[in-house]
Amino acid sequence: MGTTIENLILAVITTSRDKVGGGSPIFYAVDxxxxxxxxxxxxxxxxxxxxxxxxxxxIIVRH
Structure with missing residues (x-):
């Protein structure tokens, strides 16, 4: 039996470094x-x- 993560933000992807923060992985894009x-x-x-x-x-989420 496996364990799954649900109802959480799995990742944040942004071009605005100064507008995000928190505990989820954050990926910064240039454009x-x-x-x-x-x-x-x-x-x-x-x-x-x-x-x-x-x-x-x-944001990437799993429902």
């Missing part, structure tokens, strides 16, 4: 293209769902 690429790659790796909070910030 919007890298932001989207990182978000969708991490979504697959973490088996979660990417949500765009604003144009400069995505």
């Amino acid at each position: 919007e293209q890298e932001l989207q690429s990182l978000s969708f790659t991490l979504e697959k790796i973490l088996d979660g769902i990417a949500h765009e909070v604003n144009p400069n910030l995505f």
Whole structure:
């Protein structure tokens, strides 16, 4: 029987270093293209769902 993490923010991806903080892993992108690429790659790796909070910030969660 395996253990899964649910209902938590698994990762934060942003282009704004000064606007985020907390206990989840934070990935910094240099531009919007890298932001989207990182978000969708991490979504697959973490088996979660990417949500765009604003144009400069995505979060990966598992429901």
